[in-house]
Each structure stands twice: as structure tokens, then as C-alpha cells.
Amino acid sequence: MDDFMQDAPPSWWDDIPGDAPAAAPPPVRALPPGDLRAQALHVLNTVFGYPAFRGEQAEIVQQVAAGGDALVLMPTGGGKSLCYQIPAILRQGVGVVVSPLIALMQDQVDALAELGVRAAFLNSTQTMEQTRDVVGKVRRGQLDLLYVAPERLMTPRCLELLESTRIALFAIDEAHCVSQWGHDFRPEYIQLSVLHERFPQVPRIALTATADAQTRAEIALRLQLQEARQFVSSFDRPNIRYQIVEKDNGKKQLLDFIQSEHSGEAGIVYCLSRKKVEETAEFLKQHGIAALPYHAGMPHAQRAAHQARFLREDGLVMTATIAFGMGIDKPDVRFVAHLDLPKNIEGYYQETGRAGRDGMPAHAWMAYGLQDVVLQRRMIEESEADENFKRVLRMKLDAMLGLCETANCRRMRLLEYFGQPSQPCGNCDTCLLPPQLFDATVQVQKLLSAVYRCGQRFGTGHIIEVLRGISSEKVLQWQHDQLKTFGCGREHSEDEWRSIVRQSIALGLLTVDHEAYNALKLTEAARPALMGERKIDLRRYQKAAKRGSQRQNKPFVETDLSSGEQAIFEKLRWWRVETAREHNVPAYVIFVDATLREIAKAQPASLEELGHISGVGQRKLESYGQQILDVLRALKD
Incomplete structure (x- = not known):
């Protein structure tokens, strides 16, 4: 596991003196009178700027806000974070979010700060003074949300800190990490049952985008969530097009795919080895594509810099091992490509789910060949796992091979693996160009x-x-x-x-x-x-499609903006880049592309009209509303 994703408390962590806890932490914010459902909708509208909940979000929020436990399976980009952020705002105390990725905590906190939510994190990147400040805010009840890695959470000092203050809830993100069958196993997650033992009255919500029935059962067992209400959303991501091609010089096939389908757009390319990551990034750069490598063998500072650039800049391609990407919030990743066969469908689904989080069309592309099968089987047989574990790995690999070799709809095969029946999707390669x-x-x-x-x-x-x-x-x-x-x-x-x-x-x-x-x-x-x-x-074997052939058969358009609206959208993106640079945050933290597209289409003439657009909450309206109106007026003059 990449050490950039984990957290180890510094030696001075246990020496921080404790502040006296506040006797009665103040309310988080003033809420209108009414039941929890009405209050949750009010927070969704005014803080996050969304007009309505999606799917089972409202039921999940009410379950946790009312003090109940929940186990949530929701696809990447389905809005899992709102399921714990809104209850944390509604309930008294601080919501503690257990996250495996210290690399992303800063961006998550920055995004919440832009919304006016009081959030902070505790991890090893902070100085003693910064840690002392956060600890003080926790004790004084001045935070809505606190992000902490499992390694930090399990220290006696951190548990004592939490016992001395009022806790609104515990949110265990990437909960599949508790399972030995999960593809991102983290031993510290197994110890999280201590939360139920030491904080029995605090509601807990475990969330993951990837878990079959076996993994789901183990999550509930290890976290003592057997009595929790389970919410299993649809695993379908209809905006993602799945395409698997026969490998024939994978790097050149990848280059053709990017140049013909996603030129100038952000994407992630997954490779199995560090060497291949480096070679692929260099190959893409030599052909004019802005690409960066990322793997656990790189210096910490370099990995951090590359990830920061990917999150903050438009149009970058990250070539990486699976150490990269878990929890990535970047909404405008237009494609995820695999140059090597993933070990299982869970890993494949989660990795491809990092594309198109904004709901716009995205692409999951893979080049797959005989050597991939041989290599994955050899890795299983040569592993030091016991025979029972190897048997499960073989079953999971067989399911992955079945997805690659199916002549039927790939989405149907993918969803059936997670127990969800479906119909042919019309948006995968086997539907668009049925194999012979x-x-x-x-x-x-x-x-x-x-x-x-x-x-x-x-x-x-x-x-x-x-x-x-x-x-x-x-x-x-x-x-x-x-x-x-x-x-x-x-x-x-x-x-x-x-x-x-x-x-x-x-x-x-x-x-x-x-x-x-x-x-x-x-x-x-x-x-x-x-x-x-x-x-x-x-x-029947088919030669790899020539460059551009898939583009010609593409049934959907990237955007429904007119030429004039597209010009407005591009101007708003430039404004967003400059604003994000001034605030030192990723561009999507200011506004996501989907919100800018709505603004370009609606062309609001007042703050009131702008406030009705999805993604424009009260805080962002106050912070950026007039600037946006000025940009729109300047284009009309």
C-alpha cells in the first residue's frame, strides 16, 4: 500500500496538552423549525446548492441524522459524501470521517470551507501548531467535520480526544478496506469495531462503492453493523461507456484512443507495474499528451506534486498503479484506461468509477490480451496466501475474464456480478458493435x-x-x-x-x-x-479498430451547448482557473463543469436567478455570484 495514502502520528502527537472541553458546544448552525427531512433538504439547498436529493440519499440522511446506523453501497459519483456530511451538520457535535487517504484530506476540507462548513483534518502532514489548533477546535465544539486516517484514529491519544468531546457521528469511508477480500486491504480498518465498543450511542455510517455480497457481509461483521440498515443503490453508471479491445501494442492503442476520443481531456491510465507506469507516461509525453506518472516507488514529494497538479489543472493524464485514485474527488475525469487486466471486478468497477463523476459522458477503456491472463494467474499461484484465499482470488479473476470475453452487454455482466439484473445498455462496445x-x-x-x-x-x-x-x-x-x-x-x-x-x-x-x-x-x-x-x-477475432472509427460511431454528443453557450462556458472555465489559483484550491472546488454549463445555458441576469442553478449554494452565491454576473455581462457588451 502506498505510504502517501497512510498516516503515522509523529512522536510529539502524544505530548499535546489537552484543553478543557466546552461544557455545552454551541449549535452548528441555525436551522428552520420542522422535521429532520425538511431540515436536511434545507441544508442541501442552502449549503450545497442542490435542489433535491438523489436516489436513497434522503432516506440515508434521515436514518443517520436520527441516530441510526447505516451501511451504504453507492457508486462512485453517486453522492456518498452528502450522506454523512448533512447528518454531521444537522446533529450536535463533530462528525468524524475515517478516510484512508491523507493525500486528499486537504482538498476535501477546502471544498467544505468554500461551502461555509467548518471542517478540518488530523494527519502527519501538519505541524505541531496546526495539530494543536485542530485539537482545540474539536474540544471546543467548533467543527462540523473532522477527517482522520485510521492509523491516527486508533492511537490512544486520538481516542481520548474524541471521548472528551461531543461526537455527532462516525463515517467510515472506503469501508471495503475492512474485508480481506477487498482489493485495498488496510489492517487498521479491522480495529474500527472499537468505535462501537467505546462510543455505543454514536451513530455510524459505513460507505463504499464496491462490495459484492461476501464483502458486504464481512463489512457488517467486522464493524459490528449487523443491525445497521443497509442501503444498496443501483451500481449502474449509465454515463460511462465500457470498451475492451484485444491488445495489440497496447501503448499505441492507448495513444490512438486518447487522441481520437479524449484529446485535451483529463484521464487516468492504470498499469500493473511501476516500470510500465513510467514508460507509458514518457511515451504519451513524447506524443504531445500532458501525462504524469504516479506509483509508490516515487519520492513522497514528487507523488504529492503530481497528484496536486492532476487535481488542480485541466487536461492532465495520470498514468498510475492502483495506489492512485481511491477517493479522488475530481469530477471531470473523462476516461479511465487499463493497459493491464485488473485482478477482479470490484477493483475494475471502482477504478472505472473515477471517470464521469459529474454525470457527463465518460469512457472506460481496456486493452486485454492472453499475457494478461497468464500473468494474473501466475500472481495468484505464486502468492503466499492460503489455499482458501487463492480459491476466492481465482473465482474473482474468472469473473473478470468473463466480463472481458462476454459477447453480451458488458454492463449487464458487470451489474449481474453485484446482484443487479438489467437490460442491454446500448452504451458499451458489445451493444454498439456486437461481436461476431x-x-x-x-x-x-x-x-x-x-x-x-x-x-x-x-x-x-x-x-x-x-x-x-x-x-x-x-x-x-x-x-x-x-x-x-x-x-x-x-x-x-x-x-x-x-x-x-x-x-x-x-x-x-x-x-x-x-x-x-x-x-x-x-x-x-x-x-x-x-x-x-x-x-x-x-x-471471432477482430483486428483493433483504426483511429477515429469509434468517434464516428459515437451516438452521444459531449455537450448540448450551442456555439454561443460553449463560448460562455469556456470563458467561465477561465474565470474558474484564475479564481482557484487565487484560493489555492482545485478548480472543481469553486464550481464543477456541470454547474458552469447550466450557467452558460441559463445566462442568469441577477443573483436570484443564479441562486436557482444546481451547485450554487448560499455561500458560493455570496462569494462568487457578482463575479459570475460580471463575466456574463462582459460577454454581452
């Missing part, structure tokens, strides 16, 4: 027979040479040119055979023996296929 299927029973029989006759001791390349009748030195050395299967597959190219091999592995007909130099071996499931007792349909 063919009866591959004979081809698979030839492949399995070649593997068997070669003694199940050779890798993919050798088997394909035998099938295609290529008299290579190795084939001749082992006299495999004398086999009945030699040349029986001449009608197919090497790429076509690799596609058949990959799909056969995904179907469980073949396995890869990593202890025998990646030799292909038959499985029990291969017998009925080899004997002709099972018909096998496979996807």
Missing part, C-alpha cells in the same frame, strides 16, 4: 488435441506453431512436426489462435502451469469438449 460469434467446437478440439499430443509441457507460442504447421527449430527438435495435429490449423492466423487460446482459458478448458514455464494443460472441463459432447461458441 462462430461455432468454434472444431477449432477448440484441434487446440486441446495439440496441447495433449505435445505432452502438456509447452506454452502458447509453441502450440500455435504446431497448429499452423510452422517448422521452427523447437518444433523440429521435439519432432512435433510428426504429430497428427501439425498444420491442422493453417487456416487461422497467429492472432486468431491466440484469441481462441485466451477464450479457452477463460472458459476453464485450459489452465496455465506456471511452474512448468507457462505450459498449457487440459482441465477436467476439456474432456466433453474434446470428445465432441459440447458445442463451443467463441467471439
